[in-house]
Amino acid sequence: MLRILHSLPRTHKLLLLPVATMVTVLGTQKLLTTYQGITQPSTPLESVLVPLPNDSAPGVPTLSQERTPVADAIGRASRALDATREHIPLKDLQATEIVDLDVIATAEADMTDIPDTALAGPGIVLNDGALHMAIVMGTIANGMLDAPTQQEEGVVVADATSYEDYGIELFDDTSFLDLELAAEEAFVPHWETHLVESGETFAVLAQNKLGLGYSEALALLADLPDERLLTNWRAGQSFDYQLDQQGRLLSLRMMRNAREGVMVERQEGDFNVTGIEREGEPVQRLYAGTVSGSFARSAQATGLDSGSVTALTRLLEKKLDFRRDSRRGDQFQVLVESDMIDGETLDSRVLAVNYAGERMNLTIVHNATDDNFYTPDGHSLDPAFARYPFEGSYRMSSPFNPRRLHPVTGRVSPHNGTDFAMPIGTAVIAPANGRVERVANHPAAGRYVVIRHDNGYRTRYLHLSRALVERGDRIEMGQRIALSGNTGRSTGPHLHYEVIVNNSPTDAMKVELPENRSLSGDTLVAFQRQAEPLIAALESGESGIVNVASYQQGASQQEQIAD
Incomplete structure (x- = not known):
């Protein structure tokens, strides 16, 4: 029955909704059930017993006992509904026509003239228009196209379907309306997630799943700030994407990590790439x-x-x-x-x-x-770091020079420090707080001291005559640590002073020093x-x-x- 309704034009479906007719054999009676005013808040249910002749045959009733094929009955109903929506006078109807739905009320009015006792007896004939309406609606309600058939005197007749089988659910199903409305809704893209598998490449995936051509895939990669995001991925990584109604890429979102990623969006045939940066919630531990x-x-x-x-x-x-x-x-x-x-x-x-x-x-x-x-x-x-490791003013005899010619050997020998000419025994002071890292003697450097300072810098003092500290001593800025001299390979009394930053010698007179x-x-x-x-x-x-x-x-x- 539902398939019949769905196959009818939309106009017919809406016209059939206000009336639900179920017919069943009750001895020689037919039960006609109608809904009137289905658009009203409450829908009254009324049942009418239709008397039939004594010689009525089982199955679907027809006018004058004709065996009218189901297709003919439905066709006649369709033609009548298409022809008019206006009231048809009862006197103008013929036995082969479908009457307007108002005929139900007329039929019921005619029935009121029949005594109650007559309804139960045989031989009472209902108005022909109402009877024809019952036949057509009964044909539809009985679901003859879905029911098994039986051969009777050379005519194929559908088995009758009981009232209880369908009840009122037949006309409660208006899903065909929803289907037509859904077809009119606009396409809305939705996000999907793809999990990268082992051996999968973006170029192949773009063609097979994202609807991109090879040249489009290369153009997308070229627009990325770092194409390795999509070419050097690993199995287990994932990205989100949207496709249009034709199955082509609309948007792609891939995160480099939990904080950073990229968003690719199609705009007028090109891809627009923007960065993604997520803000986290600060947590202290x-x-x-x-x-x-x-x-x-x-x-x-x-x-x-x-x-x-x-x-x-x-x-x-x-x-x-x-x-x-x-x-x-x-x-x-x-x-x-x-x-x-x-x-x-x-x-x-x-x-x-x-x-x-x-x-x-x-x-x-x-x-x-x-x-x-x-x-x-x-x-x-x-803490503050002094530029000079001594008090007073002394002449610079040799500046920092990584390409200097050695004054004794004459060969290119980097001079990684700054030399100050000063008398032997001049006090050398710590330029900043720190700890003595080494005190030793060397054939070329003579007596020397190395200090590691609190800011990470290290300083070295060469050609000393005497060290005033020992290894491991904690020293403070301005503290006397040694006396200048002329030990080791030296051309005269002086102090060789080095500043080492990140294990590399720097110019002590130009290096940036921390201030207080x-x-x-x-x-x-x-x-x-x-x-x-x-x-x-x-x-x-x-x-x-x-x-x-x-x-x-x-x-x-x-x-x-x-x-």
Whole structure:
């Protein structure tokens, strides 16, 4: 039955909806059920018994007992519905026509003139128009095209279908309307994800799955800031894409990592490429450990990533000599901030460090204002560095020159330091804080001293007459460390002075030297207010994620109480 309805024109479907007719054999009666006013909020259900002649045959009733094929009955109904939507007077109808739906009301009116007792008896003939309507609607409702057939006196007749089999569900199904509406909806592209498989190449994938030609795929790669993003991918990587209605690439999105990626969009036949940068949620985590062996391995054992361990080591080297100052059992806490994106930590940054050791106690905090580290009282890890390692004024006898001819041998011999002519015994002073790394004698350099400073620089002093410090001594800026002389391979009394940066000799008279960055005044007050919750988090000693903001609130409450 549903297939019949779906095959009819749309106009016929809408006309058939207001009337649902089910016919079943009840002895010599037919049950005619109608819905009137289906568009109303409540739809009344009415049933009418249709009397039939005593000699009515089983199956679908027909006028004058004719065996009318189903196709003819449906065809007649269709022609009548297409011909008119207006009221057809009952007197103008013929037995082979379909009447307007108003005939049901007329038929019911005629039935009211028949006594109730007559309805149950044989021989009562219903108005011909109403009976014909019942026959046609019964033919449709009985689903004869779907029912099994039986041969009866040479005529194929469909088996009758009971009322209960279909009920009112026949006309509740209006899915054909939804299908027609859905066909009119605009195409909306949706995102899909492709997982890269082993051995898969973008050029082949672009043609097979993204609807791109070979030249289009090459043009897309050429537009990328780094084509290796799509050519050097690995199995397990993924990207998202959208296709248009013809199956051609509209958009492609691929992430290089959790933070960075590219978006490719088709615009007027060309591809427009834009970068993607995701912002993460800052998360602070406290790492606590104990020195056991090397400091770097002890720090890594706490869970710190390699980048944080390197940054931490470089910071502490400005104040600590790990080979001499660190001891087994020294404790340290490191507060690190990272960006959290999709459960992955990125771009870790050291915020504060506390080192409590047998030979050194140090706490340093990052200052967000100038991106430097200071002690809680505002002293910088990069103290001032003097340009000259002596007091007074002395003549420069030989400048820094990597192509200089040696005055004794006459050969090209780089002069990696600066020479100052001065009397033997002139005091040599430390240009910055640091620790004595070496005191020794050499045939060419004579008596010499090497100092490693807190900012990472190293200085060397050659041709000395006497060293005033020993290896491992901690020295302060301005402290006397040696007396100048004329030892080793030398043409006269002088001081050879070298500054080494990143293990490379530099011109001590031109190298950029750190200035005194200690904080004071309002700048110091602002830094200490910022550093207070970070130091409190360090002192808590609770490893794992910490809420620095809660320590800030606690500090604010204490300030209010103090006021």
